[in-house]
Amino acid sequence: MKIKAFNSPLSCILKCIGFLLTVINKKIIFALVFVVFLNGCVQSTAMLGPAYTFSSSGNVLQTGLSYGSNKVYTKYKEEKNAKELQETMKVKKRNHELKNLLKAQITKTRKKLKITN
Numbered sequence: 001m002k003i004k005a006f007n008s009p010l011s012c013i014l015k016c017i018g019f020l021l022t023v024i025n026k027k028i029i030f031a032l033v034f035v036v037f038l039n040g041c042v043q044s045t046a047m048l049g050p051a052y053t054f055s056s057s058g059n060v061l062q063t064g065l066s067y068g069s070n071k072v073y074t075k076y077k078e079e080k081n082a083k084e085l086q087e088t089m090k091v092k093k094r095n096h097e098l099k100n101l102l103k104a105q106i107t108k109t110r111k112k113l114k115i116t117n
Helices: 009-037 043-057 060-113
Strands: none
16 A cells, blocks of 8 residues: 555655755765865966967967966966055054054053043
8 A cells, every 4th residue: 555645746846855955965075075186286277278278279379478468467466465465464553553552542541530440
């Protein structure tokens, strides 16, 4: 005797949802393992773009231009990030100096008013 509850469309939908969640979890785990193991390959793939350009077009000048423009852009981004970091450090230093100045002024004012904390 079959139980009708397990043959209903709702049961089928629940089984499909369970299957999809399992597949999605496997894909996420596979992607994480893939990223961890191939993390060291990033530097060697820097020449992949120009190599593809050369193989598709056969033009050495275009390949050199592609590689050079990538290098210029990378250097520009590094310099921009370094400048932003320097600006952030300057702001933090100014904030620290301001905080110390305010503490000193509060201490002086408390001494003048003879307020103890």
